Every structure is written in C-alpha cells, then in structure tokens.
Amino acid sequence: MSDERPAGGVAELPVLTRKDFVSDQDPRWCPGCGDYSILAQTQKVMPDFGFPRENIVFISGIGCSGRLPYYMNTYGMHSIHGRAATIATGLKASRPDLMVWVITGDGDCLSIGGNHLLHSMRRNVDIKVVMFNNRIYGLTKGQVSPTSEFGKRTKSTPLGSVDHPISPLTVALAAEASFVARSVDTHTEHLQATLDAAGGHRGSVFVEVLQNCNIFNDGAWREFTERDVREDRMLVLEHGQPMIFGKDRDKGIRLRGLHPEVVALGDGVGEADLLVHDAHADDPYLALMLSRMMWPEYPVPVGVFRDVTRATHDQLLVEQIETARAGQGEGDLAKTLLAGETWTVTA
C-alpha cells in the first residue's frame, strides 16, 4: 500500500493555492491573536513543497496552537498535551511518504512535552516542529510558561515567578536538531520564508515563532519586534552574509574572545571584522552562541540558525529493513514459527 507511493512529491500535480489548504472550520482564536498570522503564512507556503494535499499531516498537542490542524485542509490530528511529537514520530516512521508538521506551543513543547522534543530532534525524525512562543499559558487563562521571564507576575505567580526561563533554540540545538530557525508572527514575509525553508528540509526541524497573546501577555515581544524598533533590535541571519543590523545597516556582530560583541561599523571597524553566518557548519558552536543572544544585551537573531544534513530516522529504519531483506530474503512466517529446535509427534 504505502510502498507504491512515491516518497515526497508527485510529478503531475494540479497547481494548488492557499485556498486549497483552508478547511471548512472557522478559526476560534481571540481576535488579534498572533495565531491568525501563523495560520495564514502556513497555508500560503503549503503549495510550495510539491506535496499532494493528502500527503500532508498536521499534528498538534494542547494549547491555543493545538487548534491549528482543524483549519488546515490536510490530514490532521489534535492530540494530547505534549505528545504530538511522539505521534508524529510513529507516523513518519511507518509512512515515510508523508510530510508531517507538528504544531505546538511553549508550554506544550517545553514543559509537558520537553522530553519528546529532545528525542525527536536527536533522532533526526523528519518532522517540522513549529513552536508558537507567547511566553504564557493562554488556553488555561494566564499562568507562567517555561519561557516566561524570571519574576513575571501571573495568576499562578502573584509575587513573581521564581523559575528561570529556558531558551527554546538552545535546547533544540543541544538536542541535535538538524534545522533550527526563529521568526515572528507579525513579520509575515520573514515568517513565510522561514516556513518555506523549514518545509524544504529533510530531518528534524525546530522553528520558534515569537507570537503575541493579546489577552494574557500582550506585548510579549514588543520591545524588539515592533515595526519602529525591530531593525535596530533584531538581527536577520542570512547564510554566508556578515552579521549586520540596524535601520541604517551600521551595526554588526563581532567575536571577542568567546563572546559576541555589538560594534558600530566605521571608525576602523569594517565588514571584514564581523562574524559571517554559517548555517551549514558541522559543529553547532556559532548557532549555539546566536541562540543565547537576547534583547537588550544583543539584537535578537531571526532566520535559519542551523541547517545541516544527516540521515533521518525513517530512512535509517527503512535501510535496516532493506539490509535484512537483502541478507536473509523476505521474512518467511512458517519458517520463523519453527525456529530453534523442533520435534515431531506422529499419530
């Protein structure tokens, strides 16, 4: 059955558009929620991958993000809290022909589902994990999340959170994800480009989308994502390009010892002194360093941090099966039932 299907896209595809990926269900997020933009960009990029609609699956966990599969006219599953990556792992392992997306949030992915994130990334499972990070539990009406700021006052932390936040990208990199990127809900073109790159990668994808929750954590990332400040406070990463930012492209990132340093261009500092982004580096050091940069100490990097190739989990499983069949032939049930020592009793 699944053997007869080509892996990936099909040659003679009808041309699909965004509308083909819009389901008959009306989105039920709060008006003004960042999720609307993420949904729209996701629907927009879907035709780019050359996959027939029926070969695309969206799997989500619990949280506001978990609703997204209902609005995608593909196959989809709204599963249980934190476990979307496990279901996606099994689906991809048994159906390598499918393109599998995992939609999750900061609580779903990093709290209850943290373990599964680590292991799906290290296995290089060919799933595209898109994590909506609004630094709050929205669906349960406003408690701290693993990415909430230290000292944050919420319903569950009236005197301020005593928990230190974690950096999702550092975690993904430490877990050996082969594709790691960040974008922002309102930066629609950048978000589209990032999702496009993510969809084109074979292997474990982790995309953090900085997202606003206008009800329970309004302005979650406002300090550096607002239109008037973002060019000065964010660094758009481009592979092979020096790390330059600023409205006037007059600032850059230089390495000083083991630390990144913000420098003004001119006055003896030129492009040649700056770090050049290398998303394809074998080692993760540069990506790890970039993942630690946060406003106000540094401009916040967005774009593809890391994009490397290694064998995927489903490929390796299939290879082992092919090797076993090449060596032993197709399994013979009758022979296997009789394996070991047998004896015959006659009438």
Add this chain to the structure above:
Amino acid sequence: MTEAQPIERPVQELERVTIRFAGDSGDGMQLTGSQFTRTSAVYGNDISTFPDYPAEIRAPAGSLPGVSGFQLSFSSADIHTPGDAPDVLVAMNPAALKTNLAEVPAGAAIIVNSDAFTPQNLQKAAYASNPLTDGTLKGYAVFEVPITTLNARSAEGLGLTSKQVDLTKNFFTLGLVFWLYERDMTPTLRWIASKFAARPAIAEANGRALKAGYAFGETTEIFHTHYRVKPAHLAPGTYRNVTGNEATALGFLAASRLAGRELFYGSYPITPASDILHQLSGYKQFGVKTFQAEDEIAAIGAAIGASYGGGLGLTGTSGPGMALKSEAMNLAVMLELPLVIVDVQRAGPSTGMPTKTEQADLLQAMFGRNGESPIPIVAPATPSECFDYAIEAFRIALRSMTPVVYLSDAFLANGAEPWRVPDVADLPSIGRDTHTDPTGFAPYARDPKTLARPWAIPGTPGLEHRIGGLEKADGTGNVSYDPDNHDRMVRVRAEKIARIADDIPDLQVYGPAEGELLILGWGSTYGAIRSAVERLQAAGRPVSHAHLRHLNPLPRNTGDLLRSFRTVLLPEINLGQLALLLRARFLIDIRSYTAIRGKPFRISEIEEEAERLLAEARSGR
C-alpha cells in the same frame, strides 16, 4: 575426566519429575533450567517451567536476595503446571538452600555444591551452623557433590582463569542432572558450540564441564538409581518449546502477516516485557519496525501514529508503564484507531516486585482512565496460547477500530511449554480495508453491525479530515460540545465494545455444564486450576472448570453458565478483581480465593479450597 568404568545402575520409571535449580544470580541457573527444558522438550516430554529470579542483576554473591531459581516439571503425561513442589532441589550455595528449603517436601532429593558451604557463605546466608551437618536436612535424601573442585579439574590445560572456569560449573551441574534423568547431551553441546563459536576455549570448557558432570553421575556411587520419564503422548504435529513472551512476539508477527499490514512496536524497556521488544527487533526482514522510545508515553504515542498511518500499532509494557500510557490509551479510544497494548503484569503497586507474577492490573485495564473509556481485554491462559491471543487482540482491534488490552503476566511470559506449531494456512484472516471513497465520506460514520468507523488514512485523496481528543460530533467527527451528542457518543462507544461479544466464542466448560461447583479462572491460573479439577474429578468430586480469555466484553453465555452451578469459586492472584466485576454484573455471590505472593497458585491449595467449599455445601451452609 575420570577414567573409571561406568557402573550399571538400576533405572526407575517415573511419570513426572519436578526439579528446581537454585543458585546465585551469577551462577547461570536460568540457563541451566532452560537447557534442561529444551532437552526434555525435544525428547518429547510434556513440560512446564517457572523461572523465578530477583530483580537485582547481581546482588552480592552468596546473599539471600541474590538467589535465582528455575523450576521445571517434565512428564510422560499431559501436565499444566511447573509442579507444586520440587522432587529434586539443586542448591549451588547455602543461600539457595535456605531460601528454597521450606518449599521442598520431606523425602525429596537435595543436591548441593558442598564446596560452596564455606563459613563465609554460611554467614551470608545467616546460617549459624552448617545445615549439611547440623541435622537441618534430616528427612531429605542429600547428595553432597564438590562441584566447584570437580569442575575445575575438567578445565585444566585450557589456559582459562579460575573465574572463567568457575563460570562453567552450572554445566557440570546440568550434566549431572542429565545423567540422573537419562537426558541426551547433544542439544546442549550443540547450543554451547554455537553460543561460544567466537571463543573456542570457553566453548570447550563448558562442553567439558557438561560431560564431566554426566560422567561423574555415571561413575560414582553417590546416586543409587537413575530415572526415566518417557515421552508424553502429545497430539500429532511439529512441536517447539516456547515461552509466553516468545509466543506473544510470534503472534504479533503473524497478526501483521494475516492483516497484510506493517507491524510497528513502540516500547520502553521494562521487566518482564522487554523480551518482546528484543524479539520483534529481530524481524526486520518482515518489515517490522521497532522503536525503543524515550518513555512509555512516547512508545504508545508512536504506536498511535503508526495506526493512524494504516499500520498495526502495538505497544508493550508492564503495569507501571500502562499507568503512564493511560492518557494516550484514551486518545486511541476517542480516535477509534486499531491499537494493541500489551501489559505483562507483575507484582505491584508501584515498582512492587518487578520479576514476580500477579494478576492485579485487570481493573486498571478496565477502568484506569478518565471518562467513560471502554477497552476490550483479552488474556491468554498458557504460554503457547499467547500466540493465539496476540492475533485475537488485533482481530478485535481491526474489526471494531479500537484499542485492545492484552493481559499477560510474568509467569506466562517467562514460563515455557511445548507448542504445537500451527500451519500458517490455518490461521485466521484478520484484514481490514482502509476507506478510499470520498463520496459522502464522514470520519465518524459507523458500520451498522460493528459500529466501527472507517479507517481513512493519510495519503488517501479526497478524505482529508481532522480528528482529535475533543468530543466528536456524531458522524462528521467535528468538535462538538452539544450535551445530547456527548451522551449519544458515550453510549455509542460503549455499545461498540459490547457488540464484540457477538463475535467471540462461548465460554467452554471442562466437566459437567451444571451442578455443584464451578472453578472459574482467567490468565495464567489455568494450569493450577485445570490440574486441581482433574484431580478432583478423578476423586469423583462434582467439579467443573471454565476459563475466561475474553474479559471485556465477556462471552455471551457467561452469566447463564455461572448461574448453572450452586457455587462458583474464582481463584485470582489479586484481591478478587474479576470476582468484583462478575458480582456487579451478574449479582452472583462468587467465592473469591486469592493469594498474592508473587508466585503462581499451587494445585493443592486450589484443590483444598474446592474440597472446603464442597464440604461446606454438604453441611448445608
């Protein structure tokens, strides 16, 4: 090896012998027991085994917690249990003697490794004086054999360390017992040659140890007799020896073939279920995919993913692991996907006694989830039956689009018996087509007979749809909070499982179909109950036996059958879980009989309880 001539010894014929090998967990007792089992099985005896080992891989050498045992019974007649009590105890050290002696009846033979009865080992076993000399073993036929010393001589000249030589002494012991019961050494010599093919000196040492033990029996005057247990009269066919876990893995492999679908096994290592993962991971040539997950939840999550994609999703664990899987099991209930959850039960609660058997997860399987969550349950009764019920579990899962719990236990999992290998052509077909027609497609439309929903898998054009854990609108499967819809869906899911009873065989009775006393059982208590009933019937007692393999739903005739007897006795290795269910369902005063010791029932205790109930009935109570 000794050059002395063999002495002719009288041979005594026996119908059945029960041997228990006991030693330190590093002494290789499990291997010794399983080799004796294989040899006896190939010889044609009926056999039944009970490996009983500690959870510690290597507890301190010589200590009481470190004792590992393997009991087996072999017979020229049909047997159902590994025997109540050993006729022969082989004790490799004082700790093994101490922990096992209470279960050895007077008059039995005890073979000890006298070399191991040093002051230090006696102290570790908390013996104040040497039991070999202080009268402790009065009433037993004791055979003191300096196994360590004798065995060391057999390995001379091989250039092995004394530690390496010491590791071979279990084969000396095995050789000795082989001689005692006229067993052929060939299968074990073959096994040694293949197991240690890469290490010829070790292979040679083990082979010599086996032969030296055999020769010692043949040439010394310690043993006055040796014994013969003739082959059993088993039904014609080709047989192999099989443990419950082996049969379970083979059954799921067969199910995959019979359904024409890829098997995906997601599991996290846990005693006593891990062997299923090991075995299935060796079936890559069948296209079986195994996944050692990061935890129990990921294991079932991945299996659900595989089922969603059109494969046979399977996950396996023991009780603590099933507790972790319960939320995902409920997702499968809501998604209505075929899935099998194997629970090889062990003694609980919590970590409990990981290597010991128990039947106390029945209520967990029935009710251990939030909401109204009906899940079918099947439970094999013997190691070889594990094969049939693995197939049955997937037959039900595919027929009714539902998760199914398969309840095995540590006794079934590790116990072995001869298995008449079925002809593949005789196995049932359990296939199910996936849905492909987009016309009028509704993800939660139902088959009018089984109430199963269509299996619409990704990759099928025109059937794109979304499912999830939120309540479904009847038919469309869209999210629904409608009160009446929820009421209807809860009842439909329950009815779907209840209707499986249309499609399972009636509960069979061994003995009269009505009368005085029915002993009812489920799972691994089968052997002890059947043996007890055979003895009681032979003594003219009005006793019958029925054994449930389908625990949810129950066979249609269950209530009527139970009501056909004046008394129903239900032995369980729990505090009466099935008894609770049956009392509630049928309002019958089931007589529950329980023992929760981490061990199977003895035949005699069931027999005694039955006699007690019969006497009670006679006295008019």
